[in-house]
Amino acid sequence: MKILKSRLLIVITLVVLFSSYNYKKPKVLIIGDSISLGYTPFVKEGLANESDVFHNPGNAQHTGTGLKKIDEWIGDETWDIVQFNWGLWDLCYRHPDSKVQGNRDKENGKITYTIDEYASNLDSIVTILKTKTDAKLIFVTTSYVPENEAGRFKKDAIRYNNVAKKVMKKQSVIVNDIYEASIPIHQKFGRGSDNVHYSKQGYKKLGEIVTKFLKTEIESIKSK
Template identity: 25%
Template structure:
């Protein structure tokens, strides 16, 4: 029976090595996004288990101290995301197979009803085009997640700055056009999230836990489908 035990041992070791091999070969996805992405992040990481290695811009604790002030893990507006992408490009130790990127809600902030957006539409388009270009130069596949809806009447009576859903729609359309031209897949989180509004809000723009889980599952399914298409 000694030969039998040895055979079992070899089989177990070989199986372990195969499993480890699959683990090391899992593609890595690196997330850059606003506080919406921070909230669904833990559920996305879990949903992607076995398909992707998950990582994101660091500093979640810092970001959670003030969700409307983009610091730490909060990617902020498109100029901030572009600046961070440039940092990653200069970092010779950084590696990833996929970027999962979103920005927009901080771009459309207004100090007053008549005042300009924090990042105007022209600059937003320019920044997104640069983000795509850098991703291509880094040879990292980019996937875009569009911005979630805003209910003006709820949002604008709860915080000292304004957002308007007409801007969300306009900026999302501009992003869609840029991504389509560049061959970048778009995950339409806006349309997916509409059915949870307004009951799914926990405040002016963020979502309760149940909605975060749904968003994460939707994004994970989309990302796995995108990966599978690339593998074919």
């Protein structure tokens, strides 16, 4: 009886070890601008036990950059989730003579992409993504734009988010709408009423929102 129990214990141990050895964590790719670059380290930390999280090299900027580089960013990897966002660069006005960082100037500048161009570009990017990967796609909305931002109008974040959500609905893409939650975070942990960026604590708070959302989606993948 003791020998039988010992053999059974060995078999169970081997099964557990074999399962652990062959288990591969889901792979998550985050594509996005400087806001996503700010919160990604906290997402990696928060999902360390659930998945391997990566970010596209550098800043994904606007949808024009996305159209040019989306193939490169997806590459030949087998992604389980691709989370992406664009908007802050698309709705930004710039003028070559502006001395503000990034040549931002919402009074005299030209918008990077009109709202219709933004929608069209997003639609094309999603179509490309669907041909490049079988990953679950998640779109994250644009975060809060403070009133005194030099190159961006506060209301445009809402307008561009609304049209983006229509594109995602059409394309059956999941949306993580962080806009409303980002407002109090920016007001408490933002870098000022003229800056769309956040302090480290602000990025941590945004990261917690993104992490919670991704955890749910990762669990749904594991349960299949």
